[in-house]
Structures are given as structure tokens and as C-alpha cells.
Amino acid sequence: MKDRLKRRSLYLIGMMGAGKTTVGQILAQRLEYRFFDTDHLIEQLTGETIANIFATEGEEVFRDLETQVLGQLSAYLSCVVATGGGIVLRRKNWGFLHQGVVIHLDLPVEQLYTRLLADTNRPLLQGVNPLEKLQELYAQRQRLYAQADLQIAVDSTDTPEAVADRIFEKLPEILRPPVSPPSVQE
Numbered sequence: 001m002k003d004r005l006k007r008r009s010l011y012l013i014g015m016m017g018a019g020k021t022t023v024g025q026i027l028a029q030r031l032e033y034r035f036f037d038t039d040h041l042i043e044q045l046t047g048e049t050i051a052n053i054f055a056t057e058g059e060e061v062f063r064d065l066e067t068q069v070l071g072q073l074s075a076y077l078s079c080v081v082a083t084g085g086g087i088v089l090r091r092k093n094w095g096f097l098h099q100g101v102v103i104h105l106d107l108p109v110e111q112l113y114t115r116l117l118a119d120t121n122r123p124l125l126q127g128v129n130p131l132e133k134l135q136e137l138y139a140q141r142q143r144l145y146a147q148a149d150l151q152i153a154v155d156s157t158d159t160p161e162a163v164a165d166r167i168f169e170k171l172p173e174i175l176r177p178p179v180s181p182p183s184v185q186e
């Protein structure tokens, strides 16, 4: 698989809680690629938590930082990049994502909700009805996530390793087949 990729980076997209960070780390380890997470890089760059950036500066400032960080990462080869759930919202980001292979992790909203119940780090889910908010975000973003090169359906019974296995199984479908030498007629 590593040979077939020819050092192209992998970009994981999908809703918050879909497992981009968890699965991305496994993929990077297996490919001996570097791993980056845009949310973590933004926190490192600003010295603020994402929740704080949303609260004090607002979502637009966060989105600008996200585009800046993604633009810088897109210059590198051999990376696995776990992106924030909203990376798909800006057209400009797609130019950066398509520098590599874009993989959508697709988990049903009810299962995302169960995973994120105990998590207070997602500012967009801090309102009165987080399940409804997740459903609304998914409905808005579904057609954007559909633009990934590879769709990976995930279920609550899948371990992160099983999700990584599925990605490796499906990746050859979208990578160019190895060029075989022309057959020579004697």
C-alpha cells in the first residue's frame, strides 16, 4: 500500500466524533507517515483551546486558522491529517485537501451522539439539544462529505483498527493500478 500511495498524504474528514484522530494515528503508524491533527495544531499555534477560540473570537476566526493550518500541511508529503469536522465548509480548503487522498469516515449520527455524550470539548454541541444539533450539522454537510475520494461506513461495533483495515482494503479502488509493461509480441 505504501508503494501504491507514492507518498501521497491521507486526509480524514467527517463529523466530530467519527474517529478521525483515533484512526488517523493508526494509519500513520502503519504507513510510517507523520500524523497531524488540525484541531491540535490550532491549539498549539494559539495556545488556546478550541472551545476558548469559539467563545472569545468566534467561529470565523477559528475557520481562518483552520484554513491557514491546512494550507501549510498541504505542502507536505507522507502525512496522515485528521481534520476538524467543519473543514469541508470552505471551498478553499478543498484545493488543499485534494493534494492528497480524501477519506470520509461516516458514522450514523445517533452513534456519534453516544460517543460524544461525555465530551465537553466540542463548542458546537454545548447547546440544549446536542443530538438535534448533530443531525442539523450532518444534514448541512452530507453533500460536502460526499465529495471525498473514499467513503468509509463505520459502525459502533468497529474497532479503530478494523476501520483502518477497511481503509487499506478500499484504497486500491481509487489509486491508479500499477502500470504493467507492454506485452511484447515475439
Ligand SMILES: Nc1ncnc2c1ncn2[C@@H]1O[C@H](COP(=O)(O)OP(=O)(O)OP(=O)(O)O)[C@@H](O)[C@H]1O
Pocket (backbone or CB within 6 Å): 014, 015, 016, 017, 018, 019, 020, 021, 022, 023, 039, 082, 083, 084, 085, 115, 122, 156, 158, 159, 160, 161, 163
Ligand atoms: N472505532 C471506535 N470505537 C469506539 N470508540 C471510538 C472509535 N473511534 C473513536 N472512538 C472514540 O470516540 C471519541 C471521538 O473520537 P475522535 O476524537 O477520534 O473523533 P474525531 O473524528 O477526531 O472528532 P473531532 O472532529 O471532534 O476531532 C473518542 O473518545 C474516541 O476514543
Ligand SMILES: O=C(O)C1=C[C@@H](O)[C@@H](O)[C@H](O)C1
Pocket (backbone or CB within 6 Å): 015, 016, 039, 050, 083, 084, 085, 086, 087, 121, 122, 123, 124
Ligand atoms: O464540526 C465542527 O465544526 C467542529 C469539529 C471539531 O473537530 C472542531 O474543529 C470544532 O469543534 C468544530
Ligand SMILES: [Mg+2]
Pocket (backbone or CB within 6 Å): 020, 021, 022, 037, 039, 082, 083, 084
Ligand atoms: Mg479529531
